[in-house]
Amino acid sequence: MNNFQFYNPVHIEFGKGQISKLSKLVPANAKILMTYGGGSIKRNGVYDQVKEALSGHTLIEFSGIEPNPKYETLMKAVEIIRNEKIDFLLAVGGGSVIDGTKFISAAVNYEGDPWQILAHRDVSGIKDPLPIGAVLTLPATGSEMNGNSVVTKAETKEKLAFGTPAVMPKFSILDPEVIYSLPKKQISNGIIDAFIHVLEQYLTYPVNSPIQDRFAESILATLVEEGPKVYAEPTNYDAAANFMWAATMALNGLIGVGVPQDWSTHMIGHELTAFHGIDHGRTLAIVLPGVMRVKQENKREKLLQYGERIWNITEGTFEERLELIIAKTEAFFHSLETPTRLSDYEVPASTIDKICDRFEQRRITAFGEQGDTDIQQLRMILEDRL
Amino acid sequence: MNNFQFYNPVHIEFGKGQISKLSKLVPANAKILMTYGGGSIKRNGVYDQVKEALSGHTLIEFSGIEPNPKYETLMKAVEIIRNEKIDFLLAVGGGSVIDGTKFISAAVNYEGDPWQILAHRDVSGIKDPLPIGAVLTLPATGSEMNGNSVVTKAETKEKLAFGTPAVMPKFSILDPEVIYSLPKKQISNGIIDAFIHVLEQYLTYPVNSPIQDRFAESILATLVEEGPKVYAEPTNYDAAANFMWAATMALNGLIGVGVPQDWSTHMIGHELTAFHGIDHGRTLAIVLPGVMRVKQENKREKLLQYGERIWNITEGTFEERLELIIAKTEAFFHSLETPTRLSDYEVPASTIDKICDRFEQRRITAFGEQGDTDIQQLRMILEDRL
Secondary structure: OOOEEEEEEEEEEEOOOHHHHHHHHOOOOOEEEEEOOOOHHHHOOHHHHHHHHOOOOEEEEEOOOOOOOEHHHHHHHHHHHHHHOOOEEEEEEOHHHHHHHHHHHHHHOOOOOOHHHHHOOOOOOOOOOOOEEEEEOOOOOOHHHOOEEEEEEOOOOEEEEEEOHHHOOOEEEEOHHHHHHOOHHHHHHHHHHHHHHHHHOOOOOOOOOHHHHHHHHHHHHHHHHHHHHHHHOOOOHHHHHHHHHHHHHHOOOOOOOOOOOOOHHHHHHHHHHHHHOOOHHHHHHHHHHHHHHHOOOOOHHHHHHHHHHHHOOOOOOHHHHHHHHHHHHHHHHHHOOOOOOHHHHOOOOHHHHHHHHHHHHOOOOOEOOOOOEOHHHHHHHHHHOO | OOOEEEEEEEEEEEOOOHHHHHHHHOOOOOEEEEEOOOOHHHHOOHHHHHHHHOOOOEEEEEOOOOOOOEHHHHHHHHHHHHHHOOOEEEEEEOHHHHHHHHHHHHHHOOOOOOHHHHHOOOOOOOOOOOOEEEEEOOOOOOHHHOOEEEEEEOOOOEEEEEEOHHHOOOEEEEOHHHHHHOOHHHHHHHHHHHHHHHHHHHOOOOOOOHHHHHHHHHHHHHHHHHHHHHHHOOOOHHHHHHHHHHHHHHOOOHHHOOOOOOOHHHHHHHHHHHHHOOOHHHHHHHHHHHHHHHOOOOOHHHHHHHHHHHHOOOOOOHHHHHHHHHHHHHHHHHHOOOOOOHHHHOOOOHHHHHHHHHHHHOOOOOEOOOOOEOHHHHHHHHHOOO
16 A cells, blocks of 8 residues: 555544534634524524534524535635634534535635635645534535535636645534435435545555455445435434444545545536536436446456445456446436436536536646546546436 | 544554654654663664654653553653653554553653552543654554553552543554564564454444444454465565554544444453463453353354354354354464463463452453453353363
């Protein structure tokens, strides 16, 4: 395996009834900005639990962080923080709220235009980020236990990412019961998002890393087993808990240490969200099979390993096995009522040109784990998905 | 699964040549006490690498920390720290050196007799523990990424443990090349120690925790595959690296979250070390088969799961399978030239009485994951191993 660093100081509180621990986790005397989304936390009782746990604390609310959180929205929170002398951020939501709160944390004391954090991934310019705590309401992105953030500029339809340990939450509360009231589509999106997070760190080429490989396969197998259970019955506590913990493990850095990674499916998927507003998890389900097919030579050994260990595909020529692997993977997404073709989402072929143009404009013309995916192959990946 | 907390802020630097990073990891202007053991680090070059990386820092050496570090020795270091105003501890060694350094860290500013930290597991009395960094020279105990410590009082032959996040290393450097020059016996001990750390967190009863179970099996399978390779050829970098990472993952808290644990094999093994000076890893290899046999009813489902997933034992009555599982496990230890019976180490039957007496004196009369292992069963476990 390759040399690596690992550092993940996020304190996790996992289980039923753990939101009440907020009172001990938030620093005494903190002036808190509580960030959240569209109000689902008011319907599922999480809002009340948070407010009860923090009664006695000074708490200001900032709601309205969108799915695919918008730079423009987040900058309004930055303004409030500067005016109100906020010193602690409590993100109550899914990946979008936590990602957005990380950007808020980073932007508050950034010298210059905070858009540079995203446009130029300028994390070295982040000064004194505000500490963050999180109450996760939607397992999917792993944002509760990492330093990654993805933000969209509405004005230009750009969806960009940054990452730094400086914005990792100090703590995250993971209560699986939040899943009970989630819309089905959010559950399927979360399962698929976590599944593909694992594959982006696994489906590359072998570097003799059995711990990382077996851990990755552990998460994939758990999502294949538990995903359909929690999708069918969101109040199944055990299935909800196993899905929630799997999603956190999928992107907390652990399975990615010392191994090559390929974030192509995410990069391409982000553009489908930016141009057409398709849910993040669904964009990944669309793009992944194309990446598997077009990058089959680079990924040959790990594709076979994935097929054997997750789908029990052990016979046939490579071509036969590859098609079976893709079919099984798509069938898994379909079992979660998630279509996997651009036409299913009424995306026209002309979007392919737009995405290729955008990659060229940003000079992302050689990506993937080997750095050899070019615009021609990007086009092939997307044409495969029409 | 059960509710849990997880918090592991240890910064890991893993790989070839990483010891040179010490200069960036140790705080500038720190006055360092470098703790180590009997001098093997002078023969394998680690001592020189550490000194070179820290040239320019104020560094005092404290050598002579024994395998099964002695309270009496460690208290000498505490005296030096108080006199010399040391403010950073750098442990360079295996589990014994790191464990010992954790106790030193905890004892320095403890009010009262530091033996209470061990005798009464008084971690709440630990004030301002000194920060610790570690350079691991022997993969085995996982001490490099946890807050656990085991210390022996020579005077009374008591081997006792304490644990708290307050003494987790700030960083640990894991360079697999340190394995190249290890005595074979230390490698086999390390493999077995890590293997049984996993089993203590796994071989209990099911609580529907597929992530924890699959991760545990990942580590077991990796040790079974990579252990004999690194034992046969310690300079095989990949095997050394995989063994090293497996041993760290075996006891950094991750696989033990939300599941029952049973530290019986360790508790009993510690007495064999205390009375007869048998290496820690070897005591575990002796005791484990007895625990499996005597506690077979409590552990029935997980024993079968372990047999199926690690040893591919899928047929026969439970009794037949159990004996095959124990035989395979012992054969693995034997393949590492580690005998598994008390008689192999010339331990007389009279030691069984002594151990039973000691458990009674300490009122450890109901232990194991169900709290139902009593002195009678303790005796049966040990008699099984004669």
